[in-house]
Amino acid sequence: MKILLVHNTYQQSGGEDLVFHNEGELLESFANATPALVSDIGSLAEIVEHGKTGLKFEAGNTNSLIKTVEIFLNDSNRQELSLNARQTYLANYTPSTNYKITNVDLPRKLHINP
Numbered sequence: 001m002k003i004l005l006v007h008n009t010y011q012q013s014g015g016e017d018l019v020f021h022n023e024g025e026l027l028e029s030f031a032n033a034t035p036a037l038v039s040d041i042g043s044l045a046e047i048v049e050h051g052k053t054g055l056k057f058e059a060g061n062t063n064s065l066i067k068t069v070e071i072f073l074n075d076s077n078r079q080e081l082s083l084n085a086r087q088t089y090l091a092n093y094t095p096s097t098n099y100k101i102t103n104v105d106l107p108r109k110l111h112i113n114p
Contacts, residue, residue, distance in 0.1 A: 001078050004029035004036040004054075005069075006044055023047065030089035035081035037068055053085045 006026065026044055029036055030053065038044040039059035048054040055072055058064035072078065091097070 001082070002029075002032075002034045003072060004034050006036060006038045027089060027093045030085040030093065033082040033086035035072075035078070035085045037065075037072060039065075049084075049088075052081070053088050054081060 004026065006022075023043055026036055026038070026047055036044070036048050036054035038048050038054060038056055040056045041059045045056055048056060050056045055068050057068035075081075
C-alpha cells in the first residue's frame with residue numbers, strides 16, 4: 001500500500017509564516033489511488049477528507065505525525081482510503097472536469113459568454 005506523506009515547510013519572511021505545498025502532487029497521488037497524510041493547515045488540508053481520502057496530523061507536532069502514521073499502518077480501511085482518493089480525483093479533478101468548470105460552469109455563473 002502506497003501513501004503520500006506531505007508536510008508543510010515554514011519560512012519566516014518579514015515576521016510572517018509561509019506555507020509551501022503542492023496541490024498537483026496531491027492530486028496525482030489521488031489519481032493513482034494513493035491516499036495522503038497531510039498536516040492540518042493549508043490548502044492540502046482542505047482537499048484531504050480526514051478518514052475518507054487520507055488522514056491529517058497537527059502541523060508542527062511530531063507526536064501527532066507519528067500517531068497518524070501508526071493509525072494508518074494499523075487501519076483495516078486502508079484500501080477504502082485508496083478507493084476514495086481515486087473516486088475523489090475522478091469526480092473533481094480530471095482534466096475534463098477542470099475544463100468544464102473553467103470554460104462552462106464559471107462563465108455561466110459569472111454571466112460571461114465564452
